[in-house]
Amino acid sequence: MKDALQVVKIGGNIIDDEAKLNSFLKDFAQLTGPKILVHGGGKIATEVSKGLGIEARLVDGRRITDAETLRVVTMVYGGLVNKNIVAKLQANNCNALGLTGADADIIPATKRPVKDIDYGFVGDITEGTIPAKTLKLLLENNLTPVIAPLTHDGQGNLLNTNADTIASALAVALSGHFETRLTYCFEKKGVLTDINDDNSVIHQITNNQYTSLKNDGTIAQGMIPKLDNAFRAIAAGVTSVFICHADDVLPILEKKATAGTELVNS
Amino acid sequence: MKDALQVVKIGGNIIDDEAKLNSFLKDFAQLTGPKILVHGGGKIATEVSKGLGIEARLVDGRRITDAETLRVVTMVYGGLVNKNIVAKLQANNCNALGLTGADADIIPATKRPVKDIDYGFVGDITEGTIPAKTLKLLLENNLTPVIAPLTHDGQGNLLNTNADTIASALAVALSGHFETRLTYCFEKKGVLTDINDDNSVIHQITNNQYTSLKNDGTIAQGMIPKLDNAFRAIAAGVTSVFICHADDVLPILEKKATAGTELVNS
Structure with missing residues (x-):
């Protein structure tokens, strides 16, 4: 039997709130066994951009990563975000090591081709191209990789890359070596049947159930890309995917409580 | 016999000039065998600080790392500096991996105690406290660590730390496992007998010769801390230290030319 590996992703709602971040990192540090943390960006990049007089460029409501913005997100x-998380995990006795996709070439990517919109320095990951070797080496030596949402094109350019996509791509790439569980922390307690009722959490969904809930409109628009992504990861070898509140990560992953939503193979 | 390890340090004069940096990294990538690159800061931090309206605080001419400045240098x-170097080395087929001293706890440090001056978040490294284990693991797996001038206190705080000191501390820590050569790249061709004559390079200095040259005033003020540091590294186990221009790193370290200044045990 393969060892279990936890891949946990956190986003801006945790990163931007120091108390929440500290509390989450204390829990994450206590998770036993091999683990990887993937973090998103948060509002700090927007604040720093404003401070430096760099205007956010949006096309059709989507943010463009021009050269100046790439410098800020790098x-x-x-x-800032990656190294502070690492220092805080070290203080919690977790031997963290912060990486972007350029480091040790752990996440090769390609600059998104220009079609209707030129997104600028944004990276897309090609399925099956992530080498597991270095991450496996680090995990086997009790190191905990902390991954920033940046990849590279192999030609010297860093690329801004969606953290949800990075988390699922890493979980898939490592599923050949570990029994991989992927957890997305977000601001709700899980996937809700009623978006206005925080207690309407669906505790388990199969792919078939998901299709029905999507078709009848129960699952809200914003959740669809996240769930599509999660079910693709399961189809590609990830054992299960949890979607939950950051507060529930430790009890869920240590199997001491039922909370959040678990997505499983149908 | 132990394998040779090259530890090379570059500073602001290379980092701030993209053409020089690209040329140096192309050479560095070609060095065969295990190697580590340590980089300093450069002017970019000052520019970003200015942009964000953070004033440099100087006490007796020395820069203070307050909390805001620490955010900027992080x-x-x-x-910015570390990850761009990594991406560029990857483009040169060098499997680089960028780290601060907090990552994998490679450089534990202590916040400098407040005496006459409070330097703020500045880290001092205690001799003999650097664990070689993780760096050795990375080097043995053909990875090239690229080290930023930041350490941590183990309590969740990053600390701004002199890059020359980091380079020598790492070279010393690894000298038990490798035959370690430490190279400082700077803007001159080496240690000069006449500061106004770029061709007055001293090609080799022993510790005894250094003491004489220091006493008779031949060696200029600015070079003394660098050389003191270098001779301490040699006394602590480093095989030799080169001080040279960045352009000469490859020929010197591949032993294809005599250039720069080599410091050796007397």
């Missing part, structure tokens, strides 16, 4: 995601 | 040194 500073904020790869430096 | 962004710039740990993020």
